[in-house]
Amino acid sequence: MSEVKKNGEPLEDSQATVHKKEKHPPGLYLLFFTEMWERFSYYGMRGILTLYLTTAFISGGLGFDASSAAMIYGCFTGFVYFTPLIGGYLSDNYLGQRKAILIGGVTMAIGQFTLFSSQSRTALYIGLLLLILGNGFFKPNISNLVGQLYTKNDPRKDSAFTIFYMGINIGSFFAPLICGTLAENWMAVKEGGQVISYGYRYGFLAAAIGMIIGQLLFNALAQKYLGDIGKYPATKDKTGHVVENKPLTKKEKQRVTVIFILTAFCVFFWAAFEQAGTSLTIYTKDFINRNVGGFEIPVSWFQSLNPFFVVTLGPVFAALWVKLSKREKGDLTVPQKMGMALVLVAVGFLCMVGAVLQRGGAEDMTVKASVIWLIFTYFFHTVAELSLSPVGLSMVSKLSPPKLTSLLMGVWLSASFIANLVGGVIASKLDSFGHMQIFGGIAAVTFLLGLILLTVNKKLVKMME
Numbered sequence: 001m002s003e004v005k006k007n008g009e010p011l012e013d014s015q016a017t018v019h020k021k022e023k024h025p026p027g028l029y030l031l032f033f034t035e036m037w038e039r040f041s042y043y044g045m046r047g048i049l050t051l052y053l054t055t056a057f058i059s060g061g062l063g064f065d066a067s068s069a070a071m072i073y074g075c076f077t078g079f080v081y082f083t084p085l086i087g088g089y090l091s092d093n094y095l096g097q098r099k100a101i102l103i104g105g106v107t108m109a110i111g112q113f114t115l116f117s118s119q120s121r122t123a124l125y126i127g128l129l130l131l132i133l134g135n136g137f138f139k140p141n142i143s144n145l146v147g148q149l150y151t152k153n154d155p156r157k158d159s160a161f162t163i164f165y166m167g168i169n170i171g172s173f174f175a176p177l178i179c180g181t182l183a184e185n186w187m188a189v190k191e192g193g194q195v196i197s198y199g200y201r202y203g204f205l206a207a208a209i210g211m212i213i214g215q216l217l218f219n220a221l222a223q224k225y226l227g228d229i230g231k232y233p234a235t236k237d238k239t240g241h242v243v244e245n246k247p248l249t250k251k252e253k254q255r256v257t258v259i260f261i262l263t264a265f266c267v268f269f270w271a272a273f274e275q276a277g278t279s280l281t282i283y284t285k286d287f288i289n290r291n292v293g294g295f296e297i298p299v300s301w302f303q304s305l306n307p308f309f310v311v312t313l314g315p316v317f318a319a320l321w322v323k324l325s326k327r328e329k330g331d332l333t334v335p336q337k338m339g340m341a342l343v344l345v346a347v348g349f350l351c352m353v354g355a356v357l358q359r360g361g362a363e364d365m366t367v368k369a370s371v372i373w374l375i376f377t378y379f380f381h382t383v384a385e386l387s388l389s390p391v392g393l394s395m396v397s398k399l400s401p402p403k404l405t406s407l408l409m410g411v412w413l414s415a416s417f418i419a420n421l422v423g424g425v426i427a428s429k430l431d432s433f434g435h436m437q438i439f440g441g442i443a444a445v446t447f448l449l450g451l452i453l454l455t456v457n458k459k460l461v462k463m464m465e
Contacts, residue, residue, distance in 0.1 A: 025149050027225040028160055030218070032167035035142050037214025038105065040171035040178075041112060042080075042135070044207035047176030047303040048183045049073060050281050052200040053124075060188075060198035062121055067428045070278045074424015076128045077274060081416035083136025088144075088410030090137070097141035097148075097230035097406065098222060104138030105215040107131075112208030116201050127204075140409035145230045147397025147405065155325040157398060161390035162318040169310035171210070172303075179203035180300030234403045248401055254463040255399040259408055261460065262338060262392065263415045268449050269338075269388060270419030271426065272345050272442045273381055276306065278427035279438060280377070283352070287359060287435075289368035297371075305375065309382035317386045334395045334464070335457040337387045342450030344384035349443035351377040356436045399464060 053069035055061025064072065091100040111130030114123055146164050150157050180203065187199025222230075235245070248256070281299060284290070290297040324331040332340075355373035392412055400408040430438055 024156065024160055024163065025225075027149050027229070028146065028163060030221050030225045031142060031146055032164055034101075034167075034214050034218040035164065036167040036171040037210050037217065038108070038138060038142070038171070039168045040175045041108060041207040041211035041214070042131075042175075043172040043303065043307070044175035044179035044210060045112060045115065045131075045204055046077070046277060047180055047300045048200055048203045049076070050277060051183070051198075051300065055198055055200070057119070059196065060119065060183075060200055062119070062124060066282060067431070070282075070427040070430075071424050072128075073278055074420050074422075074427065076132065076420075077277065078417045078420035078424065079132045080135045081139075081413045081420065083132055084140040084410035084413040085136075085407070086410070087136035087138070088140040088406035088408070091141050091144075092234045092403065092406045094233055095137075096232045097145050098226075099231075100137040100141045100406075101145075101230075102215065102219060104134045104136065104141070105211060105218070107134030108138065109208050109211040109215070110134075112204050112211060115204035116208060119201060136410075139413055140406050141230070143393050144397070144406045144409050145226065146393070148229050150397075152398055155331075156322065157394045158321040158325075158331070158391055159318040161394040161397075162314055162321065162386065164393075165386070165390040166311055166314035166318075169307035169314070171307075173307035173311060174304070175207070175210070176300045176303035179206050180298050180303070182206055184298045184300065234405065245403070252401045256401070256404070256408065258460055258463050259396055259399055259411060262335065262395070263412055265338060265342070265449060265453050266388065266392065266412075266415040267418045267422070268446055269342055269345055269384070270416045271422040272349065272446050273385065274416070274420050274423040275427060275442070276303065276378075276381070278423065279430050279435075280352070280374070282427070282430065283355075283435060284374060286365060287367075287369055288355070288371055288374055290371060292371075302374065302378070305378040306382050306385070309379055310386060313382060313386060317390075321391075333457055333461050334391055335453055335460045337391050339450045339453035339457065341384040341388035342446045342453060344380050344387065346443040346447035346450065348377045348380035348384065349439045349446070351380065352439040353436065353443065356439065 050069055050073055052061050053064045053072060054066055055063070057063045087100055087104065091097050095103070108131050111127045111134060114127035114130060117123055143161075143164075146160060147157070150160060182205075183198050183200045183203040184195070187202040188195045189197040189199075281302075284302055285299045290299070321331060351373050355369035358369045358373070359367050393409070396409050396412045397405065426438060426442070
């Protein structure tokens, strides 16, 4: 609620926040842990999905060729970010965020159990469909609840979303380690030190259990720490009466336009970033030296590098945004942060170009590139992600008209829908175009777009004010 002046008139959010304490509300940490377990579930299955698809059936996989697997992966991860548009609309108008999160969580748990239940392509398609639908209800609404804990222009918002984002990545960090280890080691059938059959199904089972833990936690503690936040659709008040549907003002329309413009730029960011699950995974498996002290690092473990860096650097960025907001000229603008992110993701792919150059174009599969190139790639991509993703969630929360918040959160997430489809196509062309062309091309495009976004910064900021 807004604070009030002595004469009883409400303060604007920007004035009210002057008196706000810097301590974050406890509801943020409930949402932190709920999202942590949901992301454990999602990234656990995602970390082994490409390997499950491309491994021979007799060895515990489904026997797809690399090109088909990349397209399936791209379509799945793409549609996971399309359905939030539908889930956001339904929660804004009919369900409320809390009920939508419950529906989404249960649906995703069933999807993970379906993948565990049968090693078949039918179970694969049914399981992936349920995960896509469930995520549509869950994803935009959990993020929206974070924003509702704060007033519109609270300077702690970017920091809050960065802390929330750390929850995402703690789950993402442990997921590939646990699910990947179950699949590639603990539940694998070995003979003479060689894996005869992988235990991918048990990785999906662990992902299902993680989803259930998150739902139990959220539903047990939501009323205590969130109160009535998210219980009612945006179109109704607490008594169930429909709120007057006023048309958007000129300024609201400009702010919505900015959300769409920045979402369009972010399509290219995520198309590059999501190569982690396809072209980077395939390159890591075939051309990166994974031997460290006689131990060969499982391919799926590299999926934990990004969340490890997020958890490590997240507190630094959370403190940085708060510190910058206290400067006389204020924080960096949202377009500036996102422009920097595009440039940094380009730098990451230049590291992969370095890996290709180190191999010298050798066709011999025994010639490997240093793992350092891959580590630096994930490092730069993580710094880029922290400059864009939590900042984008915060931006949507700030700029969205209240009646459209969940829907516009779905619009923001839809960038990843288009990006993953594009990313899947890019990864499927890896064999025909070559690694140098793919990695170098991505670097060039994202660098150019970053410069463009930095150039139009002042125009976008004027529209946002």
